[in-house]
Amino acid sequence: MSTDTLQIQGLRLHLPGAARPVLAGIDLTVGERETVALVGESGSGKSLTSRSVLRLLPPGATTEGTVAVQGENVLAMDAKALRRLRTHTAAMIFQDPRAAINPLRRIGDFLTESLRLNADLPEAEATERAVRMLDAVGLGERVLGQYPGQLSGGMLQRVMIASALMGDPALILADEPTTALDVTTQAEVVGLLDDLRERFGTGLLFVTHDLGLAAAISDRVYVMYAGRIAETGPAEALFERPRHPYTAALLRSTPRLDAPQGRLAAIKGQPPSLKLELTGCPFAARCPFATQVCTEELPPHRPVPEESGRLVACHHSEKLADQLAGSATDD
Amino acid sequence: MTDALVRRPGLARLRISKDRTGRSWLYLLCLGFLGVVVLMAVLAPWISPHDPNAVDLGNALAGPSGTHPLGVDGSGRDTASRLITGARTSLLGPLGVVVFSTVAGVAVGLAAGWRGGWLDSVLSRTTELVFAFPGLLLALLIVSIYGEGLIAPVIALGIAYLPYVSRLTRSLVLAERERPYVEAYQVQGHSGLQICLRHVLPNIAPVVLAQSTINFGYALIDLAGLSFLGLGVPALTPDWGRMVFDGESAIQSGYPLSAILPCAAIVLTVVAFNVVGERWADQVARRDR
Amino acid sequence: MTELANDDVVLEVTGLHRAFGSVQACHDVSFSLARGGSLGIVGESGSGKTTTARIIVGLERADSGSVRVRGRNRFAAAGRGRAARLERAREVQMVFQDPFLSLDPRVTVGSVLRETLRLHFPRTKGDHGRRVEELLDQVGLGAREADAMPRQLSGGQRQRVAIARALAVEPAVLVLDEAVAALDVSVQAQILNLLADIRRDTGIGYLFITHDLGVVRCVTEEVVVMRHGAIVEAGRTADVLADPQHAYTRLLLDSVPRPGWNPKAIAAARRAL
Numbered sequence: 001m002s003t004d005t006l007q008i009q010g011l012r013l014h015l016p017g018a019a020r021p022v023l024a025g026i027d028l029t030v031g032e033r034e035t036v037a038l039v040g041e042s043g044s045g046k047s048l049t050s051r052s053v054l055r056l057l058p059p060g061a062t063t064e065g066t067v068a069v070q071g072e073n074v075l076a077m078d079a080k081a082l083r084r085l086r087t088h089t090a091a092m093i094f095q096d097p098r099a100a101i102n103p104l105r106r107i108g109d110f111l112t113e114s115l116r117l118n119a120d121l122p123e124a125e126a127t128e129r130a131v132r133m134l135d136a137v138g139l140g141e142r143v144l145g146q147y148p149g150q151l152s153g154g155m156l157q158r159v160m161i162a163s164a165l166m167g168d169p170a171l172i173l174a175d176e177p178t179t180a181l182d183v184t185t186q187a188e189v190v191g192l193l194d195d196l197r198e199r200f201g202t203g204l205l206f207v208t209h210d211l212g213l214a215a216a217i218s219d220r221v222y223v224m225y226a227g228r229i230a231e232t233g234p235a236e237a238l239f240e241r242p243r244h245p246y247t248a249a250l251l252r253s254t255p256r257l258d259a260p261q262g263r264l265a266a267i268k269g270q271p272p273s274l275k276l277e278l279t280g281c282p283f284a285a286r287c288p289f290a291t292q293v294c295t296e297e298l299p300p301h302r303p304v305p306e307e308s309g310r311l312v313a314c315h316h317s318e319k320l321a322d323q324l325a326g327s328a329t330d331d
Numbered sequence: 332m333t334d335a336l337v338r339r340p341g342l343a344r345l346r347i348s349k350d351r352t353g354r355s356w357l358y359l360l361c362l363g364f365l366g367v368v369v370l371m372a373v374l375a376p377w378i379s380p381h382d383p384n385a386v387d388l389g390n391a392l393a394g395p396s397g398t399h400p401l402g403v404d405g406s407g408r409d410t411a412s413r414l415i416t417g418a419r420t421s422l423l424g425p426l427g428v429v430v431f432s433t434v435a436g437v438a439v440g441l442a443a444g445w446r447g448g449w450l451d452s453v454l455s456r457t458t459e460l461v462f463a464f465p466g467l468l469l470a471l472l473i474v475s476i477y478g479e480g481l482i483a484p485v486i487a488l489g490i491a492y493l494p495y496v497s498r499l500t501r502s503l504v505l506a507e508r509e510r511p512y513v514e515a516y517q518v519q520g521h522s523g524l525q526i527c528l529r530h531v532l533p534n535i536a537p538v539v540l541a542q543s544t545i546n547f548g549y550a551l552i553d554l555a556g557l558s559f560l561g562l563g564v565p566a567l568t569p570d571w572g573r574m575v576f577d578g579e580s581a582i583q584s585g586y587p588l589s590a591i592l593p594c595a596a597i598v599l600t601v602v603a604f605n606v607v608g609e610r611w612a613d614q615v616a617r618r619d620r
Numbered sequence: 621m622t623e624l625a626n627d628d629v630v631l632e633v634t635g636l637h638r639a640f641g642s643v644q645a646c647h648d649v650s651f652s653l654a655r656g657g658s659l660g661i662v663g664e665s666g667s668g669k670t671t672t673a674r675i676i677v678g679l680e681r682a683d684s685g686s687v688r689v690r691g692r693n694r695f696a697a698a699g700r701g702r703a704a705r706l707e708r709a710r711e712v713q714m715v716f717q718d719p720f721l722s723l724d725p726r727v728t729v730g731s732v733l734r735e736t737l738r739l740h741f742p743r744t745k746g747d748h749g750r751r752v753e754e755l756l757d758q759v760g761l762g763a764r765e766a767d768a769m770p771r772q773l774s775g776g777q778r779q780r781v782a783i784a785r786a787l788a789v790e791p792a793v794l795v796l797d798e799a800v801a802a803l804d805v806s807v808q809a810q811i812l813n814l815l816a817d818i819r820r821d822t823g824i825g826y827l828f829i830t831h832d833l834g835v836v837r838c839v840t841e842e843v844v845v846m847r848h849g850a851i852v853e854a855g856r857t858a859d860v861l862a863d864p865q866h867a868y869t870r871l872l873l874d875s876v877p878r879p880g881w882n883p884k885a886i887a888a889a890r891r892a893l
Contacts, residue, residue, distance in 0.1 A: 041804035042775075153665075182664035183831060183875040184890045191883030209805060216877035236879060253809035255834035257861065257876055263816065264838060266809035270774050511722040515782070518677050519736055519789060520709030522702065529735075530724045 005171045005203035006030040006053060006090075010065035013048060015058060018274040023048055024227040025065070027301075030171065030203040035194070037206045037214035037235065039250075040224035043271055049224070050173045050207045054086055070170055087118040091164035095176040097156035101148045108144035111163050119167070126166075133162040136199070137192055154185035158192065165196060172197070175207045190217055211254055215239045220309065223247050226272050226282035229301065233310030241321070243304055243312040246283045248324040281315065289316055289323075358610050361603035368600060372418035379412035383569045395588075404578060404589035414592060417569040421597070424485055424564070425550035431489030432496050433543045437532075439493065440500025445508060445527050455501065458494040466491030466553065467560075474562045481564055484557045492546050499542050503535040537612035544608030548601035555597075571597050630655045630825045631676070631712075631793045636685035638671055645671040646682070647849040653793065653842075658819060658826040660840035660857065662833065662872065668849035673795050673829045677714045689792055706740060713786035717798040719778035723770040729756070729781050730766035736788040755784040758821075760814060776807035780814070787818065793825045800835060812839055833876055837861055845869050867893055 006029060013023040023045045030036045040046040051057065052067055055074050067074045069090050077085065094100040101110055111133070112126035121129075131141050137158040148156060157177060164172055174193065178186035194217065197204045208214055214221050215235050222232045223244065231244035242248040252265040269286045272278060281287070284294040293315050302317070304310035314320070371378070380400070387407035395402045401411040443454040461469075470487035477483040507513070508531060516526045555572015557563035564570045571593040578590025631653040638646040645668045653659045663669040674680035676687050678694065687694045689711035716722035723732065730752055737748045744751075756766055759780040770778055779799065786794055796815070800808040816839060819826060828840050836843055836857060843860050845853040845868065853866040864870045871893060874886050 041806060183833075184664060184871055184886065186877075187875045187881075187883040187886035188890065190877075191887050194883065210877065211805070213877040215879045216881035217883075239879065250805055253806050255809070255812065255832070255838035256878075257834055257837055257873070258878065259834075261837065263813055264809040266813050267806035268810075270776065270807070511716045511718060512724045514679055515714070515716060515722045515785070516724075517679065518709065518712075518714045519785070520706045520739060522705065530727070533726060534724070 004029045004031050004068075005034075005070060006205065007068045007071075008049070008053075008065070009068070011049070011052060011067060012064040013045075013052065013057070014062045015274075016060040019277045020227070020274065022061075022227050022274065023052075026224075026227075026229060028222055028229070028232075030205050032170075032203055033197060033201050034220070035197060035204045035206060035218045037208060037218035037221045038224060039208060039211055039214045039221060041209060041271060043226075043274075044224040045227040046207050046209075046224050047175055050092070050175050050205055053090055053171070053173055053205070054092055055082060056092075083118055087114050088167040089169055090171040090173060091167060091169040093157070093160050093164050093172065093174040093177045096180045097153065097160045098148065098180075100160060101156060103148045105147075106144065107146050107148065107151070107159055110148075111144070111159070111166055114163075115166055129166060130162070133165045134159075136165065136196060137162045153181055154188060157181060157185075157189050161189070161192065161196070165200065168200070169202055171203045171205065173205045173207070176209070177206075178213070179209070186213075193217075211239070211250060212256060223250070226278065228282060228313065229311070230283065230314075231310075231312045233304070233307065233312075237307055237310065241307075242324050243310070243317045243321060244283075244314045245287045245289050245316075245320065245324060249286075281313070289320055291316070355610070358606055361606040364599060364603045365607060368418055368422065368596075368603075371415050372422055375416045375419055379409075379415045381409035381412045383408060383412040383416040384567050385409070401592060402586075402588045404574070404581060406577070410574075410589045410592060413569040413574055414571070414596060417571045417574060417593065418596075420481060420564050420568060421551060421554075421571040422600070424481055424554045424570075425547050427481075427485040428488045428492060428550035428554070429543050429547045431486070432492035432546060433539065435489070436493045436496025437500050437539060440497035441504055441527060441532065443497070444501040444504030445523065445531070451501075454497070458497050461490060462494050464491075467557065470557055470562060474557075484554060484563045488550055488553055488557075492550065495546065496539065496542060500535065500539055503538055504531060507531050507535055540608055540612040544605045547604050547608075551597055551601065628655055629653065630657075630690060631827065632686075632688040632691075633672070633676065634686045634688070636672060636675055636687070637683045638668075638675060638680065639683060644668075644849040646675065646685075649685070649846070649849075649851055651844050651851070651854060653825050653827060656819065656823040656825060657842065658828065658840045660828040660830060660836040660843040661846060662830060662836055662843060663846035664831060664872075666848070667846040669829050669846050670797060671849075672846070673714070673797050673827065676793075676827065677712050677795055678708055709789055710740065710791055712793045712795060713789050713791035714795040714797060715779070715782050715786055715799040718802050719775050719782055720770075720802075722782055723778060725770055727770075728766070729761070729768055729770070729773070732781065732785055733788050736785055740789055751788075755788055758787065758818065759784045760810075774807070775803050776810060779803060779811055783811075783814070783818070787822075787824075791824065793827060795827045795829065797829045798831070799828075801830065801832065808835075815839060833861065833872060845872070 008026050008028040011023055011026040012021045014021050026049055028038070028049070038046045038049060052063065053069060053074060055077070057063070063075050069085060072081070074082070074085060108127065108130060111130040112123070115121045115126045115129070116123060127144070130144060134141065134143055139155065139158055139162070143151070143159065151159065178189050181189060193204060196202070206214070206218060218235045220233065221235045221238050223230045223246065225246050230246045231238065231242070238247065239251065242251060249265065249267045253267055255264060267286055272282055272285065280295040280297055281290070281299050284290040287294065297315070299313045299315045301311040301313045304312055304317070385408065387403065399409050399411065401414065404410055404413070439454050439458060443451040466488055469491050470484050473487040474483045513526055513531065516530060551572065554563050555570065555575060558570050558573040558576070564573065574593035575590050578593070581587065582590050629652045633652065634650050636646045636649040649668070649672050651659065661669045661672060671680060675682045682695070694708060694711065733752045733755055734748055737751055738745070752766065753763065756762065761777065761780055761784070765773065765777060770781070773781065800811050803811060812835065815826065818824065826839070828836065830836060840857045842855065843857045844851050845860070845866065847868050853860060853864065853869045860869060861873065864873055871886065871889050874889065
């Protein structure tokens with residue numbers, strides 16, 4: 001058994017009514033104290049992947065493969081073990097804290113509820129822990145008696161983070177935790193998450209659509225497209241030398257402050273609909289480099305030569321290395 | 332918000348109700364049933380086998396036979412003829428109530444919700460006054476002024492049902508007008524009235540129509556109750572509601588047929604009306620099933 | 621800024637004030653947009669950028685100040701009638717943030733456009749079919765999409781419809797309120813490019829309301845930075861982004877995530893401000 005905090009192997013997820021698996025063989029690991037970013041557009045399956053770690057699956061979903069948190073397979077757990085997992089081992093931070101916190105309950109109740117109910121902790125101890133966690137996220141004890149409506153979005157997200165820490169988890173799943181926040185607040189929340197990960201030794205799986213953010217905060221990055229991992233590797237290497245045409249195109253289509261001015265290199269078309277079966281590479285239809293083999297054969301994940309920890313699923317990755325890295329390949 | 336209200340567990344939405352071509356046989360069945368009932372009502376004078384009011388006391392409570400296919404009630408009147416002729420008042424009455432309460436209720440609710448301010452206060456308080464007044468009491472009042480007949484109880488119940496429709500419409504309009512597409516039309520230069528009638532109304536229509544189809548059932552039963560009190564349709568007019576109450580004593584004597592048949596007719600009509608109404612509401616909203 | 625109508629200025633906002641209770645949503649906001657130009661208003665939530673935009677399109681009223689389009693005051697009296705309403709609509713149009721909510725769910729794409737054309741150009745009725753095709757073509761949609769319901773379209777396609785609807789009125793100024801914020805990165809780039817093409821072809825003026833400095837850099841020539849309802853910095857986009865004068869602008873710039881980013885320093889700077 002490996003020591004990884006989270007180890008997803010060959011995860012496939014089918015939904016009723018979809019012509020192809022929504023997740024088609026995901027392999028992903030998060031180590032102790034590691035920040036891993038999962039990047040993708042809407043519909044890529046990035047949120048489903050993170051939710052499957054807590055087995056928060058949509059109705060009718062069927063799964064294959066394993067999702068192991070600290071060596072235990074989440075997909076095969078009984079209800080009791082699952083509750084223990086959700087209370088103690090892994091916690092999730094949602095995109096919109098206002099939607100995830102009951103507006104009619106005080107913050108104190110919200111923070112201590114799951115420990116009091118699932119871990120039989122006496123009220124006083126739970127409250128004491130809540131105060132410590134609020135302190136860790138930079139909020140005072142006063143917040144305990146307040147209602148969600150009295151706090152700003154940034155403060156609520158910090159409450160959300162405090163609540164994720166209540167059970168002393170080994171793994172935090174953050175699903176677009178800063179998308180609903182202002183840019184300056186985003187920096188604060190990200191800095192806080194980073195601090196806490198360091199201090200409490202948790203692994204962090206950070207799901208985001210923002211490549212810049214992923215590059216800025218994570219150790220390793222997984223880029224997802226249409227239910228598959230397109231490319232993975234250390235953040236810096238992946239963004240400086242993208243090896244998958246999708247990663248490269250995504251980087252060039254983001255309006256960044258340091259990119260050359262003028263027209264953006266947009267990716268033509270749209271991600272494939274779930275109603276379509278896919279043969280070959282899911283990105284082939286939008287890829288400027290696609291050849292016949294791309295539409296016929298699914299590209300396997302292959303290691304990138306001379307770069308450790310990098311995998312890429314592209315038939316032409318090696319040939320394209322120079323073209324993808326340069327920014328001159330504008331369409 | 333309306334999305335959640337609209338997503339209701341309707342009968343026509345059952346998986347089994349769709350065949351391979353995607354057409355709902357339940358809808359067609361209900362439409363057919365309603366068609367038959369309406370046709371029956373229209374052609375009643377010609378197709379009923381006996382005079383519905385012809386009394387044959389010697390033959391009272393007889394079971395089905397060749398001359399009386401559905402038997403005879405406690406006063407010796409032919410049940411089949413009374414059912415067929417009764418369809419007229421039983422359909423027309425509730426229909427009048429539903430049409431009146433829907434049209435007036437939507438107008439009031441739309442005005443109150445869209446315009447807001449003092450108009451909302453005036454209209455909402457006024458309709459709440461009606462709430463405080465039991466529908467049957469209102470009917471008693473109106474009937475005592477206008478005398479016996481179908482018109483008075485229909486108007487009375489129409490007014491009594493109006494607040495349910497107007498309150499629902501008002502809350503739907505309030506939710507709908509907050510949606511950005513309404514602002515988009517404002518920016519485009521459309522007048523408030525245009526936006527309200529062309530866009531807001533059709534979008535809330537499914538929920539309002541669903542409420543109205545439910546009201547149809549209530550109205551049918553309320554009118555039957557009024558008939559029982561001698562305030563609805565005149566005593567001798569055949570009416571399903573009246574037949575149920577007339578048949579009460581027959582049930583106690585062990586001859587339930589003359590009461591059960593009109594009961595079944597009421598229930599089936601109400602269910603069919605709900606299924607068909609739901610489908611029409613979907614078509615108004617152009618929703619996929 | 622002068623009160624006089626200037627031929628080179630299509631939109632002129634002067635001294636806008638708006639308070640909600642004790643909160644000053646807009647405090648002395650003034651700027652002008654050159655003919656065919658593109659101006660960005662940047663700020664965080666609560667900065668007053670959205671209130672300013674809503675006052676300009678007429679969805680919100682100002683306590684004081686004026687908004688002039690082509691020299692004409694939008695708040696002038698005699699503005700309740702149909703003609704005045706249509707005239708105001710032809711001055712300024714708007715594209716909203718969420719394309720899933722800004723279209724009536726039961727109206728097809730073609731009908732949306734025809735409805736607008738009927739309202740604004742009733743005299744050229746026979747021409748509407750061709751014009752609808754032209755508008756759809758302009759935003760990169762085809763005849764197939766004309767018969768589609770909004771729910772059958774993707775977010776990017778819907779936003780194209782919303783843009784076509786705004787263009788159908790042939791306005792002088794287009795206000796884009798976070799118009800690409802809800803879209804995926806690859807689709808966002810398509811829409812930003814499309815908007816650039818439309819401006820080049822039609823000479824329409826853009827007012828971009830956004831929180832994203834990358835977008836501002838990509839599509840605007842001038843920028844106004846707002847905070848707590850007031851303008852803290854204004855100028856040419858390139859200058860403001862290269863050499864920000866106000867501490868808040870610097871904070872905004874530093875907050876954009878990039879490799880080697882230091883979130884803790886930003887948080888400290890934010891508290892210091």
